Amino acid sequence: MSAPSIAQPASLRAxxxxxxxxVLDLFSNIxxxxxxxxxxxxxxxxxxxxxxxxxPSVYFSAYPAGLARLVMRLHxxxxxxxxxxxxxxxxxxxxxxxxxxxxxxxxxLPPLRAVKIEHIPLHATILVRGAEGxxxxxxxxxxxxxxxxxxxxxxxxxxxxxADKHNWARRGVLVAHTGFVLIAAGTTIYWAKxxxxxxxxxxxxxxxxPQTGARIALDRFGYxxxxxxxxxxxxxxxxxxxxxxxxxxxxxxxxxxxxxxxHPIDIDGTLVYQATYGxxxxxxxxxxxxxxxxxxxxxxxxxxGFVVDGTTRAIRYRQFVGTIDRKxxxxxxxxxxxxxxxxxxxxxxxQPLGSEVVPFGGKLDLGAGxxxxxxxxxxxxGLQYRYDPGIxxxxxxxxxxxxxxxxxxxxxxxxxxxxxDPAPGEDAAAARRFxxxxxxxxxxxxxxxxxxxxxxxxxLDGAVNPRDPTPRGDRRPVxxxxxxxPPGAPA
Amino acid sequence: MSLSxxxxxxxxxxxxxxxxxxxxxxxxxxREPIAKxxxxxxxxxxxxxxxxxxxVRYETTHVWPLTNLYGSLSLFSAMSVAIxxxxxxxxxxxxxxxxxxxxxxxxxxxxxxxxxGTMPAVPALQSYWIKIHVPLVVSAYAAFMVAAVSSLIYxxxxxxxxxxxxxxxxxxxxxxHAGAGDAAGTAAQMQIHGATAVTATMRExxxxxxxxxxxxxxxxxxxxxxxxxxxxxxxxxxxxxxxPLLTVGIITGAWWAKEAWGAYxxxxxxxxxxxxxxxxYAAYMHLHTRSAWRGLRxxxxxxxxxxxxxxxxxxxxxxxxxxxxxKM
Numbered sequence: 001m002s003a004p005s006i007a008q009p010a011s012l013r014a015x016x017x018x019x020x021x022x023v024l025d026l027f028s029n030i031x032x033x034x035x036x037x038x039x040x041x042x043x044x045x046x047x048x049x050x051x052x053x054x055x056p057s058v059y060f061s062a063y064p065a066g067l068a069r070l071v072m073r074l075h076x077x078x079x080x081x082x083x084x085x086x087x088x089x090x091x092x093x094x095x096x097x098x099x100x101x102x103x104x105x106x107x108x109l110p111p112l113r114a115v116k117i118e119h120i121p122l123h124a125t126i127l128v129r130g131a132e133g134x135x136x137x138x139x140x141x142x143x144x145x146x147x148x149x150x151x152x153x154x155x156x157x158x159x160x161x162x163a164d165k166h167n168w169a170r171r172g173v174l175v176a177h178t179g180f181v182l183i184a185a186g187t188t189i190y191w192a193k194x195x196x197x198x199x200x201x202x203x204x205x206x207x208x209x210p211q212t213g214a215r216i217a218l219d220r221f222g223y224x225x226x227x228x229x230x231x232x233x234x235x236x237x238x239x240x241x242x243x244x245x246x247x248x249x250x251x252x253x254x255x256x257x258x259x260x261x262x263h264p265i266d267i268d269g270t271l272v273y274q275a276t277y278g279x280x281x282x283x284x285x286x287x288x289x290x291x292x293x294x295x296x297x298x299x300x301x302x303x304x305g306f307v308v309d310g311t312t313r314a315i316r317y318r319q320f321v322g323t324i325d326r327k328x329x330x331x332x333x334x335x336x337x338x339x340x341x342x343x344x345x346x347x348x349x350x351q352p353l354g355s356e357v358v359p360f361g362g363k364l365d366l367g368a369g370x371x372x373x374x375x376x377x378x379x380x381x382g383l384q385y386r387y388d389p390g391i392x393x394x395x396x397x398x399x400x401x402x403x404x405x406x407x408x409x410x411x412x413x414x415x416x417x418x419x420x421d422p423a424p425g426e427d428a429a430a431a432r433r434f435x436x437x438x439x440x441x442x443x444x445x446x447x448x449x450x451x452x453x454x455x456x457x458x459x460l461d462g463a464v465n466p467r468d469p470t471p472r473g474d475r476r477p478v479x480x481x482x483x484x485x486p487p488g489a490p491a
Numbered sequence: 492m493s494l495s496x497x498x499x500x501x502x503x504x505x506x507x508x509x510x511x512x513x514x515x516x517x518x519x520x521x522r523e524p525i526a527k528x529x530x531x532x533x534x535x536x537x538x539x540x541x542x543x544x545x546x547v548r549y550e551t552t553h554v555w556p557l558t559n560l561y562g563s564l565s566l567f568s569a570m571s572v573a574i575x576x577x578x579x580x581x582x583x584x585x586x587x588x589x590x591x592x593x594x595x596x597x598x599x600x601x602x603x604x605x606x607x608g609t610m611p612a613v614p615a616l617q618s619y620w621i622k623i624h625v626p627l628v629v630s631a632y633a634a635f636m637v638a639a640v641s642s643l644i645y646x647x648x649x650x651x652x653x654x655x656x657x658x659x660x661x662x663x664x665x666x667x668h669a670g671a672g673d674a675a676g677t678a679a680q681m682q683i684h685g686a687t688a689v690t691a692t693m694r695e696x697x698x699x700x701x702x703x704x705x706x707x708x709x710x711x712x713x714x715x716x717x718x719x720x721x722x723x724x725x726x727x728x729x730x731x732x733x734x735p736l737l738t739v740g741i742i743t744g745a746w747w748a749k750e751a752w753g754a755y756x757x758x759x760x761x762x763x764x765x766x767x768x769x770x771x772y773a774a775y776m777h778l779h780t781r782s783a784w785r786g787l788r789x790x791x792x793x794x795x796x797x798x799x800x801x802x803x804x805x806x807x808x809x810x811x812x813x814x815x816x817x818k819m
Binding site: 031037040044226229237241261262388401444445447 | 607611617620724734735738746750751754760766767773785
């Protein structure tokens with residue numbers, strides 16, 4: 001009688017291994033990966049639908065209060081930089097890594113072994129006349145000449161021929177995943193080492209890129225806007241924005257450059273782009289006709305303002321108006337500076353009192369003898385700068401990703417199992433007619449290969465029976481109804 | 492009223508598409524070879540005329556004709572037909588043509604409503620990238636449209652087929668495909684056995700062929716359509732063209748954005764909508780590796796993908812303001 005056994009609790013190490021295996025199984029599950037894709041897609045779509053990076057008041061004015069609160073609480077106002085968005089990308093990368101190492105890399109063609117040809121859904125039989133060795137040689141030559149890798153094995157006393165094509169293309173998924181990782185790495189390098197920013201520079205002045213110390217002096221900014229007659233009326237179409245600048249790089253060298261949209265300049269590896277432009281305005285403030293302090297000494301850009309000294313009134317320069325419609329007193333559609341003015345907002349403390357279009361040369365009465373007058377305007381150029389050391393890696397990653405997709409989609413790894421037997425009714429020792437049996441498997445199922453298999457078999461038949469006078473009978477393909485078995489089923 | 496060459500070509504293209512649509516719909520419904528013989532040349536004529544029209548417009552205005560919605564929709568409809576013709580030629584799927592031509596004509600007609608005349612390109616569009624990026628993404632959209640049509644046919648066959656009741660089993664049944672009987676008992680020298688259905692949604696409706704033999708008009712029509720497995724593979728093949736095109740389109744767009752705006756990715760609505768579509772089709776390709784997801788689910792996913800494409804293409808351009816709001 002044996003002693004009763006007591007179930008021992010699994011060791012911690014075994015439990016840990018089980019847990020790790022479970023997690024890896026989950027992360028390498030393709031449905032889990034696709035679920036992550038779905039969440040990623042939904043979050044991305046939310047970012048398209050919900051305006052990003054706006055003031056909370058924008059959401060409360062655009063949506064019902066409850067929905068606006070939800071947007072704010074779930075960080076959908078800045079979803080692409082939210083923890084959940086970065087987290088889902090992290091999970092996708094983890095899933096991608098798990099899939100790569102547990103599914104893609106171990107995936108190989110099934111081992112060379114005998115199969116029941118008729119149990120593989122894609123199969124065919126061809127009758128060939130000739131000596132057995134000659135028939136085998138013709139079959140092998142046919143596949144070799146068409147780029148199939150032919151190998152022969154004797155299994156269970158039967159000589160098998162195995163023909164593989166595009167076996168290496170199984171690595172296409174690995175290549176695509178590598179591209180994805182390279183893109184992620186390139187983006188990470190930018191986050192770690194890159195920088196970007198925007199700056200504005202008024203004609204005749206200089207701006208500095210703070211991270212590099214490079215200086216950009218704007219000699220002149222020019223724009224071209226053409227009136228175009230369309231079926232709906234006149235449209236003022238921007239044609240060109242040009243900044244003529246003098247650039248002083250970190251080593252002190254100065255050179256003249258022209259910055260246009262689509263034509264950034266390179267200053268010590270930092271690219272500088274034409275981004276926006278605008279009109280800086282100089283305002284004068286008077287009380288009872290005499291100048292008083294208030295406006296800053298510099299020209300104001302859109303959004304800038306000042307407080308009228310000794311009062312609670314504040315003035316904000318909201319917008320430049322190129323052409324004032326003298327009939328309505330408002331802005332005309334022509335944005336060019338023909339009859340220019342400015343839109344000024346007037347506040348009392350935080351309370352807006354109103355807005356007014358004020359032409360250059362005109363004055364806005366603020367009450368109590370105060371008047372504000374736009375004196376002159378100067379064009380300024382809005383520039384964007386960016387240093388991104390991750391760009392080459394992102395570019396390589398994109399190329400690798402694309403190559404991986406093409407390999408995966410267009411090259412189909414396939415295996416043919418071929419055996420040559422005496423035809424039914426032939427004596428095995430003196431057979432002159434042989435049945436060439438073929439079966440095909442691929443990594444993407446059978447349906448995708450059916451047409452090519454049919455073409456291949458027809459071509460093989462033509463190649464190995466070139467001058468056979470026997471009628472070939474009904475050549476129409478016959479759809480099989482055999483229940484499919486996994487490839488490699490034992491013979 | 493005198494028409495310009497450009498307008499005459501557009502009229503010819505739309506007329507050819509409508510004629511082709513009617514003929515190929517007839518072929519779809521009645522399998523009349525004459526309908527196919529009429530539909531194919533008109534599809535080719537419409538497509539070729541559209542490409543000529545785009546070239547004429549460029550030659551006469553010296554403005555690249557893809558800077559607005561009218562131009563891109565013109566290319567979209569032309570590419571849809573071109574991709575369809577290519578696939579139909581290769582895989583003999585002309586029965587899809589009525590749907591494709593209808594959509595092509597519809598999109599072209601809709602594009603005409605955005606035609607405001609010749610306008611020079613805004614500075615951001617004055618780049619050689621427009622000649623690379625826009626045709627690539629528009630071609631991708633076109634491929635996905637053809638894939639969606641293929642999926643639609645799949646769904647039609649699947650649901651109509653499933654709706655048929657099997658007839659009483661006592662009736663002797665004939666094979667649906669004349670002459671496709673098993674040749675094993677004949678003197679045939681060669682037999683080829685095709686792939687068998689491996690999933691429930693790829694299997695033909697059990698009562699379909701029987702109902703066809705029983706005299707059901709719907710069933711007799713449905714059996715003339717390619718098998719569900721073939722339709723599924725067809726959709727897969729077209730998506731396999733569209734997804735790399737979309738990938739290259741996104742990559743070239745990112746490269747262009749880097750030159751124009753200083754960042755290859757700015758989470759602009761167009762970029763993110765394109766990413767959403769890419770994710771849907773990447774999911775499609777991943778799920779298609781699993782037999783359980785081939786067939787019905789894949790067909791629905793392809794339809795969903797095309798909805799995201801339409802949102803990315805038209806929804807973002809028309810309703811959402813951003814860096815890609817090039818309507819006129």
